[in-house]
Amino acid sequence: MNPITPIINGMKITLKHMFMKPVTLQYPDERPKVAERFRGLHALKVSHSKAKCVACYLCPTVCPAKCITVEAGEDANHDKYATVYEIDMLRCIFCGYCVEACPVDALKMTGEFELANYSRQDFIYSKERLLEKQ
């Protein structure tokens, strides 16, 4: 084969792409449009200014990465609530099983994907950080 041919073929492809729409995104100047069913950072839903979670332990039970820690307590009305609700985002595999398992629809996954942080400790999301922003 003529040694020039592959170079010409390569240039053809390059030229073609020069006129196509770019697939990359100029992040962070440009922001992606996150799909509705995207599985990003979790949020604990709030209703009547209380977390809906009843600390049933189904999400920690189902979680394949074992990254959810729940501890239950009894409030003044004898209702069960999560005294501790923590997700270790370093271990979470964003499978969404926790959301599936929740019997009271207390948990969702948001479009939030910018989870970078400076220290390992900061990846452990406490209940306060997970509460849905209203």
Place this chain on the structure above:
Amino acid sequence: MVNLTIDDKQVTVPRTATIYEAAKLNGINIPILCHDKKLKPFGACRMCLVEVEQMKGRQIPACTTPVTEGMIIRTSTPDIIKARKMVLELLLLNHPLDCPVCDKSGDCDLQNLTYEYQVNSNRFTDEKFHHEIDYNNPLIERDMNRCVLCGKCARVCDEIVSYGALTFIDRGIETKIGCEFDDALNCEFCGSCIAVCPVGSLLARPFKHKARWWAMTKQKSVCGYCGTGCNLTLGVKDNKVLTTIYDEDQGFHKGQLCVRGRFGYQFINSDKRLTKPLVKKNGVLTESTWDEALEIVAGRLKVGSSVAALATPRLTNEELSLFRTMLLENVGTKNFDHAAGYAHSALTEGFAGSFGATASSANILDIQKSDFLLVIKTDAYETHPVVGFEVNMAVKNKGVRLSILSDKRGKLSKLPDAKTLVHMPGSEVAVLNAIAKIIIDEKLVDASAASIAGYAEFEKALSAFSAEAIAAQVGIVASDIKKLASEYAAAEKALIIFPTGQAYTGHNADLANAVANLAILTGKYGKEGCGVLCLSEKNNSQGAVDMGFYAQDGGLNSLQILDACAAGTVKTLFIAGENPLVSYPDRNRVKAALDAVEFLIVSELFLTETAATADVVLPVCSYAEKDGTFTSTDRRVQYIKPAIRKNVQIKTDFEIFSDLISRLGGQAPLRPAAQFEKIASNTPGYFGMSHITLQKDGAFAPVKITPAFVTPHALATVAPETGKLALVTGSALYHSGSLSQYGEGPMHVCPEGYIELSRSDASANKIAENDMITVSSATGSMQLKAKVSLRMPAGVVFAPYHFSTAPINTIWSGAPVTMVTLVK
């Protein structure tokens, strides 16, 4: 035996079986909700419906229907499945279905059956219940909205516990389980109802929301409180014991427990536990290292004969026998003892003389097999509640007759047809001897008796115990004693039960001899359902005796050791787990001894009153953190393995003794299993046992009996003094020794010491319930809360001995009966 066909399988089952039992025996599972093998068949739920061909295919409950010859049974036809689904639909109709917040979830029969039968929707609609939830007591939560009306709670409370706190109230759709006057639950809090409830209606509050059923590991163990030796399953998560779990197949008691066993586990993970060795420096206990502490201890032990030791019978057999070896061989002292030196005397002196063995001649299983039970002191229920359950069942289900000889009435007195002879405190031995005399006089003696050693002297000595004379002394009618004597002698099988313990000073060798004499006289021993059962107080009291951990061959006993400390002849005292300042009689005597002794070493779980006065305190493990064996009161040797990992900073008593032995220049086995091999080779009855063979159910150590009559001696009687009341000490149902003070459950229901008195004494002294009264005796006085009760006879008051905050030994110096005055 009966032959029948279940699901095309030919089976042969006992004639007494129900269809459910027949199927179960043959591996066929019929779903149940309201049935419990310990309880009488009830047939409330209709989950267990089966078809019987002979009954024209009608659906009948398997749990209540007895088998008959040739029955052809089908357990799962489409029709039956449909019927069961309907049962579930109807149960779920009013059910709150709050599984996410229900602690029963994961272990709930209703949930499991709903899942198994795929009841995903309901054809019916109705309103949910709105019953108020009972949060009135700290141990049991009652949410009747979740109740499936199986009646198991009411039945267990009646048939086994014999308390009768719960029953069905109201009618029709309104029916629910309630307490008297639909009020809050206030009972003895054994938690049996929680155990059997198939749903989340009855839940343990101390465990509320602590963990999910499936997240816990279930560790089998043996209760660390009393000598009954109940088997437990501990629910463990993150190395913490969170609860006790019911296992209906466990132990002779089929998973039944008392309040202490079920709710008293919190001492294991208590944050009051000691975690570092403490050494006294400049008069203050300061944290130290193991090496320093043990080196100091070893240095003190080297002095030999001026050393003495006390150990708690809560240590394992391996620990007690290693401790004994260390003291005898490496330290060189015979001065060691347990249980205040007298609480074991019924065995070590009493039965040793009467039976030639330091153990009871009967076991707990004999209770239900007997025809006639004679219980000495109603307190047998309080000291050993699960033995009490056996008595309840024997009387209620098996028609066993029960007579009680006691200084007060009690729960056992309330059993159907129970006869209680209430005598003056401290005179039980006299009554028993009078019974023996009647048996001889009325010629009710067994043929074997006359040839048994000591008969002639025994008969002669009894002349001082004529029924009439004794009756006048002890305040019972002579005819009642005579009736008891003839009933005992006439019964084909008869068993005598009596509790012992540090608070029961009168239950000593004399009492043991007296009951043993009766059994020997009538030939009622060494046979099924017959004999004498001494209920030893702590979980390993019998083991401590079997291991020989008591004063022998001229060694000093506990009380002599204390006196020797005070006199300065014992200079170093090693106390492993005892708390004499609270639990031994005569606090001043104990205090003088502990103050005088030059060097005090205490190994303990907690900084008890006694540990606080020590020179070295060594933190040790509870039963849940070590392995070894415990011997129950009826010589069941049971193996325990650690339920949780121990804190690395603390050691087991075994490790401490073994380390000390090496420091003293000896050689010690490193593991309890090796020590047990030694025990098995030199302890009568333990031959052939090993940790491996004991793993599953444990084994009885057989008792070899050589009967002999022990001649009774004249008994000192306690003369009533005018204006004074007779104080008897004992155990409260909710407590065992002083350890249960660190269990939250027992402390919720019985948090402090009290004095129980009769209504007439209360009104004579103008005392009302809960008044603080000053109780004074010859040795001291103290404040106690008054509890007015119906069971106390006039002139007699009762006080439990468990409490550090109200140490009864300030007014009690070890006499079976102490004369006291009460001032409001």
